[in-house]
Amino acid sequence: MPGHPFDDAIELESTEAKGVLRGHTSPEWANMVGPFGGVTAAALLRAVQLQPDRTGDPVALTVNFAAPVLDGVFDIAAKPVRTNRTNQHWLIELWQDGEIRTNATAVFGLRRDTWSDTERLRPSVPEPEDIAPTGLPGTVVWAGHYDMRYVEGGIPGDGHGPAGSSTTTLWARDRRGRALDFPSLTALSDIFYPRVFLRRGAPSPAGTISLTTYFHADGDELASAGGDFVLCRARAHRFSRGYFDHSAEIWSRSGDLLVTTHQVVYFKT
Amino acid sequence: MPGHPFDDAIELESTEAKGVLRGHTSPEWANMVGPFGGVTAAALLRAVQLQPDRTGDPVALTVNFAAPVLDGVFDIAAKPVRTNRTNQHWLIELWQDGEIRTNATAVFGLRRDTWSDTERLRPSVPEPEDIAPTGLPGTVVWAGHYDMRYVEGGIPGDGHGPAGSSTTTLWARDRRGRALDFPSLTALSDIFYPRVFLRRGAPSPAGTISLTTYFHADGDELASAGGDFVLCRARAHRFSRGYFDHSAEIWSRSGDLLVTTHQVVYFKT
Numbered sequence: 238m239p240g241h242p243f244d245d246a247i248e249l250e251s252t253e254a255k256g257v258l259r260g261h262t263s264p265e266w267a268n269m270v271g272p273f274g275g276v277t278a279a280a281l282l283r284a285v286q287l288q289p290d291r292t293g294d295p296v297a298l299t300v301n302f303a304a305p306v307l308d309g310v311f312d313i314a315a316k317p318v319r320t321n322r323t324n325q326h327w328l329i330e331l332w333q334d335g336e337i338r339t340n341a342t343a344v345f346g347l348r349r350d351t352w353s354d355t356e357r358l359r360p361s362v363p364e365p366e367d368i369a370p371t372g373l374p375g376t377v378v379w380a381g382h383y384d385m386r387y388v389e390g391g392i393p394g395d396g397h398g399p400a401g402s403s404t405t406t407l408w409a410r411d412r413r414g415r416a417l418d419f420p421s422l423t424a425l426s427d428i429f430y431p432r433v434f435l436r437r438g439a440p441s442p443a444g445t446i447s448l449t450t451y452f453h454a455d456g457d458e459l460a461s462a463g464g465d466f467v468l469c470r471a472r473a474h475r476f477s478r479g480y481f482d483h484s485a486e487i488w489s490r491s492g493d494l495l496v497t498t499h500q501v502v503y504f505k506t
Numbered sequence: 507m508p509g510h511p512f513d514d515a516i517e518l519e520s521t522e523a524k525g526v527l528r529g530h531t532s533p534e535w536a537n538m539v540g541p542f543g544g545v546t547a548a549a550l551l552r553a554v555q556l557q558p559d560r561t562g563d564p565v566a567l568t569v570n571f572a573a574p575v576l577d578g579v580f581d582i583a584a585k586p587v588r589t590n591r592t593n594q595h596w597l598i599e600l601w602q603d604g605e606i607r608t609n610a611t612a613v614f615g616l617r618r619d620t621w622s623d624t625e626r627l628r629p630s631v632p633e634p635e636d637i638a639p640t641g642l643p644g645t646v647v648w649a650g651h652y653d654m655r656y657v658e659g660g661i662p663g664d665g666h667g668p669a670g671s672s673t674t675t676l677w678a679r680d681r682r683g684r685a686l687d688f689p690s691l692t693a694l695s696d697i698f699y700p701r702v703f704l705r706r707g708a709p710s711p712a713g714t715i716s717l718t719t720y721f722h723a724d725g726d727e728l729a730s731a732g733g734d735f736v737l738c739r740a741r742a743h744r745f746s747r748g749y750f751d752h753s754a755e756i757w758s759r760s761g762d763l764l765v766t767t768h769q770v771v772y773f774k775t
Contacts, residue, residue, distance in 0.1 A: 296749055297716040297770045299568040301611050303588035303595040318606050319572035323748070324715065324772070326572040328597075328609065337587050340597065342570050342611060344715050344770070348747035352775045354705065356672055357743035403625055436623065446593065446613050447566040449718045451751045451770045453744045474626035474755065475722045475763045478617035479592070480565055482720045482766050484753060486743070494744045497751050499768050501566045501613070501720045503593070506621045 241415050242266070242382060243424070247280045249287060249313065257314045258284050262306060266379045271305040273379035274445050275427030279420035281329045281341045284313040286419065292325040293347040294456065295419050299449045300341040307333050323347045348455050357497070359488040362388045365408035365466045373430060383428065384412045386466070392430050393438045403432040403473040403483070414464035417495075419452065422459070425469065425487055426450040426498040432473040432483050433504045443504040446480075454495040462489040479503060510684050511535070511651060512693070516549045518556060518582065526583045527553050531575060535648045540574040542648035543714050544696030548689035550598045550610045553582040555688065561594040562616040563725065564688050568718040569610040576602050592616045617724050626766070628757040631657045634677035634735045642699060652697065653681045655735070661699050662707045672701040672742040672752070683733035686764075688721065691728070694738065694756055695719040695767040701742040701752050702773045712773040715749075723764040731758040748772060 240248075246266045249258035266276045278300040285291055311333050318326040324346035331339040365386040373380035373392055390405030409428055415421065431443035454462075471485035480501055487496040509517075515535045518527035535545045547569040554560055580602050587595040593615035600608040634655040642649035642661055659674030678697055684690065700712035723731075740754035749770055756765040 297570075299611060299716070299718060301566075301587075301595050301613060304590065318570075318609055321573065326570050326609065340587055340595065340611060342568060342609060342716075344570060346715075346749065346772075348749070351745070351748050351773065352702075352706065353744075353746045355744045355746075356741065433621075437621065446615075447568070447611075447718075449568060449716075449768060451749075451768070453746050453749070453751070455747060472625065474766050475622075475624045476620070477622045477624075477722050478724055479620050480615065480617070480720075480722070482722070484766070484768070497743050497753070497768075499718060499720070499753070499766075503615075504620065 241413060243415055243421060246276045247283045247420050249280065249284055252312065256288065256316055257312050258287060259310060259312050261310045262308050268377065268379055274302055274448065275424035276379065277306055277331065277339055278427060278448060279423040281313060281331060281339065282343065282423045283420050284315045284329055285327050285343050285345065288315055290317060291345060292320060293345045295343060295452045296324065296346040297344040297451050298341060298423060299447065300339060301447045302339055302445055304336065304338045306331065306338050355494050357486055357494055359468055359492045360470065362406060362468065368408065382412055383409050385409050390435055393434060397438050399438040400435045403436050404470065405429055405435065406470040408466040409469055410466045411464055416464045417459045417462045422452065422487065422496050423450060425467065426496055428469055429471040429483065429485060431502055431504065432471065433476060433481060433506060437506055441504060441506040443502055445500050445502050448500040450496055450498040452496060454493060458489065458493045458495065462495065465490050467495065510682060512684055512690060515545045516552045516689050518549065518553055521581065525557065525585055526581055527556060528579060528581050530579045531577050537646065537648055543571055543717065544693035545648065546575055546600065546608055547696060547717060548692040550582060550600060550608065551612065551692045552689050553584045553598055554596050554612050554614065557584055559586060560614060561589060562614045564612060564721045565593065565615040566613040566720050567610060567692060568716065569608060570716045571608055571714055573605065573607045575600065575607050624763050626755055626763055628737055628761045629739065631675060631737065637677065651681055652678050654678050659704055662703060666707045668707040669704045672705050673739065674698055674704065675739040677735040678738055679735045680733055685733045686728045686731045691721065691756065691765050692719060694736065695765055697738055698740040698752065698754060700771055700773065701740065702745060702750060702775060706775055710773060710775040712771055714769050714771050717769040719765055719767040721765055723762060727758065727762045727764065731764065734759050736764065
């Protein structure tokens with residue numbers, strides 16, 4: 238019986254080389270060119286989670302999309318750079334045809350009780366049940382795995398003009414109700430279509446170059462979020478000379494700030 | 507004749523090994539433990555700038571502070587991971603005593619004219635000439651190299667209580683008027699004392715684990731900013747179970763958004 242398409246996409250098997258795991262791209266997670274970057278990032282994180290000497294849970298992940306991932310088999314090499322008492326640093330590389338296509342660094346760590354506070358609170362928005370599901374155009378295959386309810390800043394279609402703000406806010410959940418875990422949170426970090434489309438009112442060539450995600454949730458908060466909608470919000474800061482950045486947050490429905498995430502994107506227009 | 511202390515701190519000499527440069531820590535840039543992370547990050551960026559096969563200018567840099575940098579000599583190994591038509595990916599490692607102390611990834615790229623816009627505008631604040639210079643306590647040696655004028659959120663001293671917001675806004679410039687360049691912008695990305703001090707009203711153990719900086723400025727904007735004050739603003743999003751993140755911006759006095767930067771920090775309290 239086939240598993241959930243997300244689990245299939247990040248499934249990795251061990252190889253004879255220490256720290257090296259083998260996976261394969263899934264047509265179901267195709268983007269315009271190559272696979273959805275979010276699922277590649279999730280596979281890189283998963284490769285660390287599967288290492289027997291891994292300590293703790295993800296704290297930070299930076300993924301650099303150096304070259305397009307080709308359809309087919311890939312090897313992910315995960316190497317511990319440094320193991321400290323409460324955290325561990327990893328270097329992760331995705332190889333195809335003898336070349337690094339994607340590389341990443343990750344920090345995993347143990348969490349312990351401290352003073353806690355959330356400053357970036359979940360905005361008040363309509364409930365997802367009160368918003369029509371839309372999503373992304375059917376040519377963006379991977380997006381079909383998510384139930385997306387846009388509060389603002391949906392992808393511009395015919396008749397849309399340029400927008401004055403690059404902010405997009407949407408509810409999203411796995412369409413089949415798969416419960417959140419660290420790999421799926423990683424993939425959700427890349428759920429936003431390029432902000433330049435919104436500002437310009439039309440698609441144009443664009444691709445994420447580097448994606449950084451900070452994980453604030455612990456296992457209990459993830460379990461409590463389950464397979465319910467999470468609220469995702471992104472906005473760009475500056476578009477300039479072929480690059481722009483954006484920053485985003487993901488909150489659970491009950492208001493836990495699960496992730497803050499940032500990326501820099503190459504664009505033409 | 508000695509050079510500027512910042513140039514001394516990031517001075518690197520070539521070694522016999524390809525891509526490996528040698529530097530040394532500077533007592534003048536000491537932090538509470540080891541050197542100021544900003545100057546370490548700047549040296550890592552500088553190591554790429556000095557590579558003969560480097561393409562373009564910095565677009566993104568992620569520095570992972572895996573272990574304390576020891577006082578003394580260090581080697582920085584910079585390796586091109588991938589060279590594309592308009593950008594280039596680098597892996598950078600700082601070694602001491604046979605161990606990686608800090609590692610980093612960087613994206614360099616060519617910039618070209620495109621549609622441009624800044625959404626994150628420089629806030630209206632009093633001019634630096636109207637604000638008394640304060641800075642950080644004298645035990646934070648590196649901070650003495652900067653002329654800091656706090657608009658809000660200066661480091662809490664005796665008599666301060668916990669603050670409701672973690673936002674700090676300050677004007678900063680090199681005390682000797684050294685003109686901005688990419689390494690000095692990198693160092694400025696780490697100019698903010700830990701946000702948890704402000705929220706708790708007192709210092710406590712804290713250290714940056716991972717720092718990501720996106721460079722929006724091109725050479726012309728840097729030249730125009732010169733050695734004048736830049737406006738730096740940071741705020742945390744969530745403090746939870748031993749870690750917090752913050753995001754920050756640096757604008758030139760004339761309002762160019764030069765850098766957006768993010769970090770995750772370990773803390774105890």
